[in-house]
Amino acid sequence: MSKPMTIADYYRWFHREWMRAGLVVAVFLLVYLTVLVAPVNLVLYAMLLCAPLCMLHETEEYIFPGGFAQFANRDIYKQDPENGLADETAVFWINMGYIWLALPVCGLLAVYDLRFAAWMPYFFIFQALVHVMLSIVARRRYLIYTADGYMSAEIMDPDRQQSDPNFPLETASARTLSDSDRARAYSTYLSYCGTYSVEGEIVTHHVKAELIPSWTGSDQTRHFKFDHGCLIIGQGNQKLTWERAVKHA
Secondary structure, eight states, X not given: OOOOOOHHHHHHHHHHHXXXXXXXXXXXXXXXXXXXXXXTOHHHHHHHTHHHHHHHHHHHHHTSSOOHHHXXXXXXXXXXXXXXXXXXXXXXXXXXXXXXXXXXXXXXXXTXXXXXXXXXXXXXXXXXXXXXXXXXXXXXXXXXXXXXSEEEEEEEOTTOOOXXXXXXXXXXXXXXXXXXXXXXXXHTEEEEEEEEEEETTEEEEEEEEESSGGGTTOEEEEEEEEETTEEEEEETTEEEEEOOOOOOO
């Protein structure tokens, strides 16, 4: 006869499986709210919908395809992917506080007064901006200028993957990859090279070879400046900041 689970056992299970439990809860809430709340009060429906939508987002971050905590540790905090700042306990309590507690409680209080849920749209805007900024910060970029006038630029999404992780490396090429893998590789990598010239605060890249065919043979003109040892290329929202790479032994 199996031993009945204690409160501590349930906690340990939930601590380990909360993101999978969240998927089940999210599907139930989506159906329940759509059937029973939406026909009565669309504004309240939108407020209550925040929690299950965030739970579905957690599923994407930690299960399908997952890897968000490892990404944050490796590319944002520059720590061990498995044991960095965003470890299992930190991820658990952050999501419990915001997604499993604050959103549902404020959503229920909105039944009596919608002002309790007024902060939710701002939270989602903030969360979206943070995710975009994290992806920009973590993107792997290399920009090379040589003294004799040649340049090369490489920008890669750090999480680019093939659909088949066991694809044999020795036979991998543009011809052997599937159409979906080629499309994924194209959309997560930018590369071009050529020569460059500088006039005042303008650098012009004379493109000789590029992943995007229409760029080959073109001149790409960019504003640039130096600030606190960094090279800033571009203006406004279309600018990138480059740091000098550390020389490897």
